Structure formats: structure tokens, C-alpha cells
Amino acid sequence: MNDIRKIAVIGGGASGLIAAGYAAFNGADVTLFERNSVMGKKVRITGKGRCNVTNNCDLNEFLANVIRNPKFLYAALSNFLPADTMEFFENLGVPLKTERGRRVFPVSDKAADIARALEKYARDNGVKIINQRVKSLCVSENADLSVTGVKTEQGEYNFDAVIIATGGISYTGTGSDGDGYKLAKSVGIEVTPLKPSLVPIETEEDVSELAGVAPRNVVLSLVKKNSGKVVFSEMGEMLFTHFGISGPLTLSASAHISDMNPADFIAKIDMKPALDEAELDRRLLSDFAKYQNRDYINALGDLLPAKMIPCVAAKSGIDPHMKVNSITKEQRRSLLNTLKGLSFRLKRFRPIEEAIITAGGVAVREINPSTMASKKIGGLYFAGEVIDVDAYTGGYNLQIAFSTGMLAGQNAAWGVS
DSSP states (O other): OOOOOEEEEEOOSHHHHHHHHHHHHTTOEEEEEOSSSSTTTTGGGHHHHTOOOEEOOOHHHHHHTEEEOTGGGHHHHHHSOHHHHHHHHHHTTOOEEEOGGGEEEETTOOHHHHHHHHHHHHHHTTOEEEOOOEEEEEEOOSSSOBEEEEEETTEEEEOSEEEEOOOOSSSGGGTOSSHHHHHHHHTTOOBOOOEEESOOEEESSOOGGGTTOOOOSEEEEEEETTTOOEEEEEEEOOEEOSSEEEHHHHHHHHHHTTTSOGGGEEEEEESOTTSOHHHHHHHHHHHHHHTTTSBGGGSOTTTSOGGGHHHHHHHHTOOTTSBGGGOOHHHHHHHHHHHHOEEEEEEEEOOGGGOSEEEOOBOGGGEETTTTEESSSBTEEEOGGGBSOEEOSSSHHHHHHHHHHHHHHHHHHHTOO
């Protein structure tokens, strides 16, 4: 009698490759189906091509950075912690380094090294890779529903278990176009509404003149228009684009309002968070004394990037060609308020295709958190972004992919539901 379990993994991204490799490591006969000829296509472009692999923090801090359904991830993360991920890649010959915010990157700064290591791990453990798109799941028709295989354009394959690790619908150019959600729905599994998360935001104002400006060490706050309530406020780096705002701070901010309408918020930027109002006023007096005979527009170069000066000058309400020595105390106060709260009205999120991750997905109540197995369909498992869990930027989302992938691979190999 052959006791070796045959397992299909759908998706050759971070969660799929690690799930396939670990299932094979645990003795299963594993076939991975990936429609792209290149494995880990999305991994290769994460972190601006550097790949923020994980975050070097403990379990409790990690869970505090999960936006949706953190409790669901407790078992998966306990089973495979960020420290385990770091050891995993070091053992695969990819040295890592920890940077600001405990973000972990390959020493090489090459995301492709992570993608290649994941593929090598899968192949070295005997995983067979087939470049075909899975069109449907095969499910037994008896009372105890269970998967019996998959169908592709090329034919039908029989398996004892199937792991869906197809990712979300962000970055569709990498092949993540929602196949996993369709497969889940086709067998009666609930999928929650899909929305962009960690996504740039358009502004009502035309900020195209600021495109490319990347202020660092600023504080971005999101303020609700009708109540003045601050729902997000953090220091870091952001980026102005031709359509609005992006960069790490904006992406994190978007996650805080992913279930809301961005048009209900104003973005306020403290350009000088290291200075309180009294200190900033002294700085302005010093600069104004230095440039007292210049036009106002030409006296802000020590305070701001050149491309930001026209915008700040306009928002301060001071005539740009007014001589600095004529500026009143009230006008100086207006400039101070502008520097401490440069405001832009938000309009909408950029399309979900531009989001780093997808919010929503296979409902967590459909999945056993201790095994990643479907509660409805025997032999069906889920891993990674296809599940309704997501976190802030900083390596958390890739770690979720690794932890859920490991757990799904292990339990599929062992036949544990």
C-alpha cells in the first residue's frame, strides 16, 4: 500500500513555494502549478526590488501590526516565527540584514535571491513544477465533501490534498488575478469583499509639480473631515506623485482607512516634527533675518526642498514676491502653521492593481487556524494573501505568507485537517 500523499499546490509565489517545499520535506509527493514560467514573480519586485523578507520582532509585536484577523494567525506564526524565517534563508545561503524598523532584507539587496532560494528549496525537496493554470477543483460527490484533484487546460490530475496559494489581485502583471478566490467560491467557500490595502492615494489638489519629492522624517496624519479625529499619525518617509501621495507612510496610512472612503479625510504633513512651535518660530526669525532683503519665495531654501517651496508659499497665503523684511508676525504664524500642518484633501485610492496587497479574501471562519485546512472541504488548504489577513508594511505580509505556507504544507502532508 502506498502511504505517500499526493498534494497539489496552486501558485508559485512566496506562500506556494514554501508550502510545496515543506510538504515535500514532510514526505509528500508534491506538484506545484504555476501559470508563469518564472517562480516568485511578485517576490522579485517587493521592497523596490530589495525584498523586505520579514520583521525581526517577537510574536506579540508582530500581531499588533496585523490589520485584519490577527488572532487567526497566532498558531501559524507561533509555528514559524520571524526568527525561523531568518534562519531558513540563512541556511539556504541568503545572508540577511536588519535595518531601520527591524525590517529584514537580503544583504545583496536583491529580491531575486529570495525568489531563487524559495524555488531551489522546493525543487531540492522533489517538488514537480508544472506551468499550467488551474481552472477548477475536483470534489467528491459523496456526503463528505473532499478534493480529489484539479483540472487545468491540459487535463485532470488526481490528488489527496490541494493547497490554494494564489495570492490576491494586486500587481496583476505578476499573475495574481483572483484565481484563488474563484476556486474557493466554486466549492461554496465564503470570500469577503476585496479592497486595496497598502496603496497610494490620489489628492483633490493638483500636486503634479511636487512629483518625485520624497520628504523624510516628516509626520503624516490622516484627519477625519467631519470630526477632526486623527485616525493615523506616524513619522517616516513619503513620496509625492503626479496623482497624489505614496511612499511608506502613505501605504501604512491607507491600511488604516481601507474600509472607508479616502474623500472623508485630509492628509496633514508636519514638515518639521523635530521642532515644536516655539523652536520653529525662532528658526523662521533666524532665516528671515538672514534673507531679509529677498522675496519671500526666495527665503525658504534652508527649510524646504526646492520643488516644495511654491506649494508651501501658496498655502501660507503670503505674497511670494513680498520682501521678507515686510512679513508680519501674523503672516509668519501662517507659515509656521503651514509647515506644521501642510494639508491636502484626499480623493480616492489608486486602483487595486497598484496596491501592494489585497484586503479581504477567503473568510477566516472557513479555515481551521491550527492547520490552514478548509472546514467545509476535506483535503483543501489555504496559504498567504488569498486569506482575509493583511498587515502594515515592514515585512509582515511576507512573513504571513511563509508562516501560513509552512503550516498548510505540513498538515497537507500529514493529512491533518
